[in-house]
Structures are given as C-alpha cells and as structure tokens.
Amino acid sequence: MLVPEDLKYAETHEWVRIDKTIGTVGITDHAQAELTDIVYVELPQVGAKVTAKKPAAVVESVKAASDIYSPVSGEVTEINSDLESNPGLVNTGPYTEGWLFKVRLEEGADLSELKDAAAYSAQIGQ
C-alpha cells in the first residue's frame, strides 16, 4: 500500500497535504482498498467549517457508508467536484485525482497529533 512521505495521516485513515495555509484532504490507499468499489462521495459545502476528528464527508462503497473525519480544522475552500460523476477516482488515485476537499487551516492549528508516513505505515502493519 502506498504511504507517501510528504503527507500527514490521521489514525482514522485520512491524509492531509499541507501547503502553507491550505490543507488538501483525502483517504489513504489502505482505506480505499479496504472499502473497494466506491460508488458515492458526499462532500462538505465550500465555506463550511470542519473540525479535526469530526465527520466532514461520507464515502460509500457498494456495501456500506463510511464517515470521513477531517484531519484538520478550518474552512472548506474547494471540493473535488469530479467525484460527483466519477466517485471511483478515490479508488484509482487516492492521493491524486481522488482528493476530497481543501481546507484553509485555522490559525495556530495544531498538527502534532497527526502521524508521519512511518508511524501510519506501522499502524496499518507494513
């Protein structure tokens, strides 16, 4: 399973890519492989506030609906609208075209609880 070095990870299998004040959020390769066959993605609205460790989106596979917890707090600035017509992008490119939403990070956001690639790899047993 891919675990890119440049990302931060939540224990609940989301990743965030920090670029100055903007965090791009998605689910990990491990998560998409566990879920398989993603058929629907429900995203927050642009402008909505999301809170770290609180549900922000829903990813649905054939079998079940799963809450996606935001790894960071802040305001949603952009959502991946390609997922509306092609939710399978989360399966095929969990770290690229399958990203979920972007967040303007709260000032002084504490990212210390997020894991680096090595710690997340250890968590998923690889």
Add this chain to the structure above:
Amino acid sequence: MFPAMAATPSELQRTPLYGEHLKLRAKLIAFGGWEMPVFYTSILEEHQAVRQQAGIFDISHMGEVEISGPNAPGWLNSMLTNNLARLEIGEGQYTLMLNDQGGVIDDLIVYRRSETGYFLVVNAAKIAEDVSWLQNHQAEGVSVSDQSHLFSAVAVQGPNAAKVFQPIGELPSRNHIAKFALGRVPMLVARTGYTGEDGFEAFFPAETSAEIWSTFLEFGQTEGLKPCGLGARDTLRLEACYPLNGSDLTPETSPLEAGLGFFVDLKKDSFVGQEALLHQADAGLTRRLVAVKLAPKSPPPRPHYPISAESSVIGELTSGTQSPTLGVGIGLGYVKLPFTKPGQPIEIDVRGRKFPATVQKKPLYKRNVSA
C-alpha cells in the same frame, strides 16, 4: 472510518472452506454468526462475473435438515406455507416457516427426495431455531435430523453455470435436485439459486470441501468462473428482488405483506400461521414490501432509511444498495397502502436529505431467457 471492519470475534463459526478463502486472500466479515468472505477482489467484479459468465459461492454456512418417516408428508405440509403435495420426487419449492402470528421464522427450499423423505435448505442464522421449532411440533412417525455439520455446499451461478457443471452428468432442470458422484465423492445438485441467473447448488460431505471447491474452479477455468463473496450475493439477490430473511422478512412481517403469496397455499389443510394469514387476507393488507429505484447520482440507499410520500413517512427500507447492473440505488422496503403501486413517486431520506425515487415492479433485474 470503516468501523464495520472491526476485528472478528472468536466465537464466529467457520465453514470447511475457510482455508480456501484465506488462500484466495478473501476479505472476511461476520454474517449470521459465521465468518464469511464478503469479497475476494471486488464486489462489482464478482457481481459482473455472475451476470456475464459465472461465479462460485461458499454456501456451507446454510443449514441442511432431513425430514423423513411415514407421516412426514402430511406433517411437514402443516409446518410450511407452500403446498408440499405438489412436489414430485426430485423436485423442490420455495416455502416459508411461520410462527402462530403468521410472521416469518425462515424462508427455505424444500426438496422431495423420496416418497416420504425431504431435504430442507435453511438460512445459516436460523438453523437452531428452525430445528427446535420443528422438533417442538414433531408428530409420531416423523424424524427431524439436522445434517448441517455433515454438508458443505457451493452455489455456481451465471449464464455459464451449466457448462461448469457439464462434467458431472445430465443436469437437473430448474428447481429439481439429483444425486451425482464426482470421482468417489457423492453429492446432491439442485438447479436453484439466489442471484436471478441460471445456476446450481451442490451439497457434498464436509470433509471433501477443499477438493470439490478446487475441482469446480478447474471446471470453470474456461468459463470465466470467479469466486464470489456475500457482497455480490447481496447485490445480485437484491436486483432479482429475492428477500433476505432477518432484513426483508422477520417474525413481525407476513409473507402476504412481503409479496410472497404465490408461495403460500391458503387453501390447503391447516398449517402453522394459516389462521393469522387468513385473517390478514380478509381484513386487507396495510403495507407491502415494494422495490424502489432512486434517481441517478443519488447516494446508495441502505436498510432503515425512511421512505416518504406527500411529505409524510410511509415506511422504511429493509434492504438497499447501489445496483451494479442498473447503475443506480435500489432497495426493498415496507410501504403503507396506497403508496405501493409501481410508478408511485416517493422520497428516500439519506442522512436528513431527501432524494427522489419511484416504486418499481419486481424484479428489478430479469435475465434474458433464451432457452
């Protein structure tokens, strides 16, 4: 995310094919007290394999009960809803076991194996309950024997299923069962299934499980046969609108409400639940199990989502999924009359948002029958 994939409790039962599932790196889940494959590679791929070629399912978790004895025909007919007297030897029928209130204990297939011998195939989660219900009502001259632990079983389903089974001999016709031997292994093969496709269910001694599984996979190599899990089994049966006991059928719902009146002979001599059903038929139904289809690009419906019409709640879903064949959300649910007619516009409440849907004629998927 996905708390559903929690660690498996150790008290779950495993079928004799568990080792084969591990070899194939199946994703396992708890189902009806059993640890079973939910998929091997992908629910969608496995679903398509069955619709287009063939799939093989481990159904060893299901129960097998033998009923025999001089008084078995009359007695068993009084325990089940369909008319057992219509069965010729070697023929099977879908039927239901009801409680005294006319609610469903189990839905099952009963095969007539001889003049006075029957073979029942029952749901995994209901084996103990069915057997004790039968034993509690047992009459003289009848024996009830739970054979579940002796049998393993697989279902091979799909347009190529008959080609996969060809090597075993002349195959039974729809709803019939016959005895075969695969090498030195005796087996019962029935032409039945739970997918809406042509297919077979084979029952064989538990200790031969791995050998038989491999043999069928070999037979199916040129037919696109793919191991399939419970995930595809659920999407396939839901497209075909076959009810799932425990979800669509419960001790609180009657077969008349579930639209299974065809499998209930109200006119035969008395059977358990008959009085309640006659009363219900007389008074008129207040709800029915309907099939629903959502508009494109809606979230997949799930069990327990509320169904509404004209701004009031008229029922709830008992099953739901994204249909791989139709590409939209589908489901089954109990809906109040008069909102049960095909074409009726309804709304499905998904996490507080309402999505348009319509009541559909059952089944939602029907195979093209060429033969």
